[in-house]
Amino acid sequence: MFDYKPDASLDTPERYRQLCGAADALTQSESDAVANMANVAALIWEFVPDLNWAGFYRIGENADGAEELVLGPFVGRPACIRIPIGAGVCGAAVSEAKTQLVEDVHAFPGHIACDAASRSEVVVPVIRDGKVIAVIDLDSPEPARFTQEDAEGVERLAALLSARI
Ligand code: SME
Numbered sequence: 001m002f003d004y005k006p007d008a009s010l011d012t013p014e015r016y017r018q019l020c021g022a023a024d025a026l027t028q029s030e031s032d033a034v035a036n037m038a039n040v041a042a043l044i045w046e047f048v049p050d051l052n053w054a055g056f057y058r059i060g061e062n063a064d065g066a067e068e069l070v071l072g073p074f075v076g077r078p079a080c081i082r083i084p085i086g087a088g089v090c091g092a093a094v095s096e097a098k099t100q101l102v103e104d105v106h107a108f109p110g111h112i113a114c115d116a117a118s119r120s121e122v123v124v125p126v127i128r129d130g131k132v133i134a135v136i137d138l139d140s141p142e143p144a145r146f147t148q149e150d151a152e153g154v155e156r157l158a159a160l161l162s163a164r165i
Helices: 012-027 033-047 088-095 148-161
Strands: 053-061 067-076 082-084 100-102 120-128 131-140
Touching: 012 033, 012 148, 033 053, 033 067, 033 131, 033 148, 067 088, 067 131, 082 088, 088 100, 088 120, 088 131, 100 148, 120 148, 131 148
Parallel strands: none
Antiparallel strands: 053 067, 053 131, 067 082, 100 120, 120 131
């Protein structure tokens, strides 16, 4: 059994340090990408408060062979399955290869509302060999829930996972 309940009093950097430690321990000797993403989505849910969605989209292909994001393991309500590169917050994280920290999703041009309760969002690209292979997406029902410290914590998680998903 894995028992990774974080202490409620942790500050944000320490919370992400412990989350990354748990993610490292759970994924380091497992080669199955789906298993690793599933466990990490569950860990994010345990460690990061005030979320309504946490999970992965991976680069896949549409019927014409063009790249697009395809839903991966997550915790939360059922979500949009496919997102074109450049569309919404997730698609922007891929086309810009850059973290998107969105305080108000309603103000983000093209935001894709998978859960109407979402108010703020952070999306971090997972980069392997210089190419975006996936994104990690965290949504919150609270406006401006995520800070630069959250973005940096999720970026560390993405770096840790880049060869494991
Ligand atoms: N809001 C995202 C779509 C994914 S869901 O939030 C799970 C976006 O605009 O790309």
